Amino acid sequence: MKKNLSRFLNLLVLLAAMALVGCGARAPKEETIKIGAIVELTGDMPAVGASSRNAAELAVGALNHAGGIVIAGKRYRVELVTEDNAAKPDQSAAAANKLITQDEVIAIIGPNASLGAIPAAEIAEANRTLLITPWSTNPKTTLDTASGKPKHYVFRACFTDPFEGRVLAGFITGKLGARRAAVLYDVASEAPKSQAELFRQTFERLGGNVVAFETYTTGDRDFSAQLTKIQSAKPDVVFLPAYYNDVGLIAQQARRQGIDGILIGSDAWSSPELVKLAQGAVEGAYFANHYSTDIATPVAREFIAAYQQKYGKIPDDVAALTYDSMGLLFQALKTASAPERQAVRDAMAAISGYPGVTGDIRFTPGSGDPVKSVVMMQVKGGQFAWVTNAAP
């Protein structure tokens, strides 16, 4: 009897406590609109995720400081919800799902690497939510895999691999006058794979000869066998469309194997961590990039100064593209007819000329890919130096 009574009292207390929980949260709140960000904070390329997150937070902070954003006549504060995808495809899809269904974000920025952007884009498209990837260059991100037609809800702020491959092949045959190229790429990662294939097609069309086409898998450390094969094929240049963490190992082992040819990189090289990890092995190498501090426009200079002041380092291309992605999103929000996902998406597609840090960004109707120039860079004295621009 006593036991039952004490149990009943416990239950009453518990119920009372639960009822009171709701009371504290009733403070008046200003209207907030949420933007999701999926970035690679852990995993193979944490420098990429950190840059992206920093730039996103800088953009949101500046916007909120200036009073927030006005959508359809109403003022909102922007809240950034950041998710880590650990540079993995499955976690990217999970993060996208969470942001769309649980956090109810109005749009998503990221992921950066194509291996994560492609699955996240599928989820966004299926849920009719706008997703803009700052850095993913693989064409599959904005294409519907079944029909091959462009997706409606996915945009990017950068150029795509076919264009990058054309520019690199043209640069190598033209400016460097090289005719024999070897390629070593990660067969398990989307961006390097498509860049390698497209490079081979374009290089051969321009009269070059791909003398070695070798692969490795994500996470490999020893490339000695592949590099020995490449060395025996005697190439003029070696194309390495790898992320900065792999380039360090490959470049050093290549030099150790006696490979003297010029190294050529893709836009995945652009992290400031590259030289720290690769040291002298990448000296003199050329790579494609999205922007350069050497040719900064006034808009770019303002961003670079603000970023440097807040984070103490010079922003890389991931940061610049993320900043532009946020800018594009804010522009879309401002011109949207309502704070709804469909309206924001339509407004994004209608952007005809956004002056970004990485150049003028405009979307052609029916495509989520903007028309952008490739910036060719060289590693000189351990720093990135601008060489030339290539417009489409």
Next chain:
Amino acid sequence: MTSASVYWLQQILNALQLGSIYALIALGYSLVYGILTMINFAHGDVFMVGGFLCFLAATLLGLPFVPTLLLTMTATAGLGVIIERMAYKPLRNAPRVSAIITALGVGLFLENLTLAFYPYPQHVPPLLLNVTWRLGGLALSSLQLIVISLSLTLMLVLDYVVRRTMVGLAMRAISWDKTYVPLMGVPVNLIISITFAIGAGLAGAAGTMYSLAYPVIDPYMGIMVGWKAFIAAVVGGIGTIRGAMIGAYILGGVEIIVVALLPSTYRDLVVFSLLLALIVIRPHGILGAPRAQKV
């Protein structure tokens, strides 16, 4: 030298380097299995910690190669003993599954502890003289030669210890029979700790050389290498020292040959299929012998 023979000589050197590192780690698995019939699944992560300790010694303490190597080997040996005392000793009479789970847990603990300190991949400063000599068409890297010769030296030392010293005799005795050997006055716990120390110390040496040969380290680098070294030890005959070494060089050789002949995508597939086939043909490994179960 013809260019074909140069090419294959180069690949042989690649295989020897890779095999040497696998061998140092595989020895740890074999030693522990021999003495405790337990697979130390945390061993690959001890190797990884060795790599990070080398990095710390080189960057924080600014030590050159030999002191770094000695310091790392000593520290990982100590780590091995600590792990054994804290995680494995209490479970010596527990079901085998408990020991395996604990080992996996220790491995995860080491990975995440390192991850907490170093979420970014780190670059290891070059401590080894890295000169590339050209002989004909052959590119001889001093780093490769150092790794191979140092590993072989350590293995010879281990072989000597096991076959010619009292400690080695005690280790072999305990792996033969654990019930009656203590009755002969052998300090079993001490010998087990020494075994772990040796195994971990070798993994530390492997970690040092690995991080100098492939100077970008991250907390998960021990996983794949650890698994491959374990498989090498099994293929060679788990519990035997010679077996671990042979298995490791076979593994390294097959990996390199596969990449030399086929597109590199097939490497792990072919390597593991071959090893699977080897196990089916000789279930106890190449040098392993079926052990009679005493009733």
